[in-house]
Amino acid sequence: MxxxxxxxxxxxxxxxxxxxxxxxxxxxxxxxxxxxxxxxxxxxxxxxxxxxxxxxxxxxxxxxxxxxxxxxxxxxxxxxxxxxxxxxxxxxxxxxxxxxxxxxxxxxxxxxxxxxxxxxxxxxxxxxxxxxxxEDEHKVRHDEGYLLKEYQKRLQQRLRGLLSREAFDRPFTVKPEGTNFAYQFAFAWQNGSYNLVKPVSFDLKLEQSITDKATLNVGQFTVLRPYAEQHNARFDVLVARPKDRGLYKPYDQAIQLLADQPHVNIVEEEQLDSYSEKTADALR
Structure with missing residues (x-):
């Protein structure tokens, strides 16, 4: 190992x-x-x-x-x-x-x-x-907290009170068998597969930061692969692109690297509406 x-x-x-x-x-x-x-x-x-x-x-x-x-x-x-x-x-x-x-x-x-x-x-x-x-303090970063709040807001709008406000305060923990590791996911829902939601923002300033963050997450999903296969799980990764257009290419490479991992599903920021609708349909 x-x-x-x-x-x-x-x-x-x-x-x-x-x-x-x-x-x-x-x-x-x-x-x-x-x-x-x-x-x-x-x-x-x-x-x-x-x-x-x-x-x-x-x-x-x-x-x-x-x-x-x-x-x-x-x-x-x-x-x-x-x-x-x-x-x-x-x-x-x-x-x-x-x-x-x-x-x-x-x-x-x-x-x-x-x-x-x-x-x-x-x-x-x-x-x-x-x-x-x-970074420039006057720009609002679309970080992990931002992505999660936007997803939660859309989901609550569609479910109209059926989802408690505390639902996102209890992260789901995965402990791969045979290891001492523990990974937390912000939310989990089912629609045939077990969908574990994780926000990963690439709204960063440096190309190297984007590459490093993608590499880190690939390592985590590699460790979690046996768990996904045993539990029919899928990792839904909510991502945000950098504001600097000059970083779009490394961003595209980063999400492609993640998307190439088994059991990983990429949800870009502009897809949050459709993704939250699918989640709501499964939870109704």
Whole structure:
């Protein structure tokens, strides 16, 4: 089996009761290589604009502390051996305690190691999760949250109250047999096949970011292939194209790469109406 690494996004929870969460860092754990890498943005203008009262000094202090600790862990490879069966505990015990504070790491997710260049992987994950800090702040990104809200809105309009507002608050988790992996899908419905919905936005700034994101998802769908075959499942991937027309070609190549994977169905943003209608027909 291919080597595996794990990643978790550091989230700034400004108002947890309102669900206001912003990605501010990404942590990568490479168990076999006994390495930990933490990446965070240098520019925090987006947070200042959204939350004028946030403590930038405190957040930067956390950034420096986490980065220093991951560097230290990479120089003490014996520590990784203590957490081989439970990598999440490595974060909670050695990097950042899981509590009620505003800065917390999200779900720890597995991925297939697709290159031995760990620095390149960290760059790719920075581009996937944090490159928007470098983008034009006046443009509204059609990110994963946007895609999911647009799908949910259309679905609720068609079902006229038959779909609860909480239906999208309970993601469906898939755990492939024979692995310790867990993958979450935003929504699931049936119409002969078991359709698992996952938003994947390519509304990004860099060509490399688009390529990296497609590659990451191909690896995940490869791991999930046996599950799909055993459960007659299909992965419905909601995608958004980049605003920059100069990135349309790499976008087309990225979605073709995904579409070539078995059991993967691509739903582009302009197809959300027809797709939500099919979902509604199955759920009525």
């Amino acid at each position: 291919n080597s595996v690494f794990y990643y978790s996004v550091l989230q700034y929870r400004y108002a947890q009761s309102l669900g206001e969460v912003l990605n501010v860092g990404v942590l990568l754990l490479f168990p076999e290589q006994r390495q930990a890498i933490f990446r965070y943005p240098d520019r925090l203008g987006r947070i200042r604009k959204l939350y004028p009262n946030f403590s930038e000094k405190t957040i930067r202090s956390y950034f420096k502390g986490i980065a220093a600790r991951t560097d230290q862990l990479s120089k003490q490879p014996e520590i990784f051996a203590n957490y081989e069966e439970h990598p999440r505990q490595l974060i909670d015990n050695e990097i950042l305690v899981r509590d009620s504070s505003a800065l917390q790491f999200g779900e720890l997710k597995p991925s297939v190691l697709y290159t031995n260049d760990l620095s390149a992987i960290s760059d790719q994950f920075y581009n996937i999760y944090l490159s928007f800090y470098e």
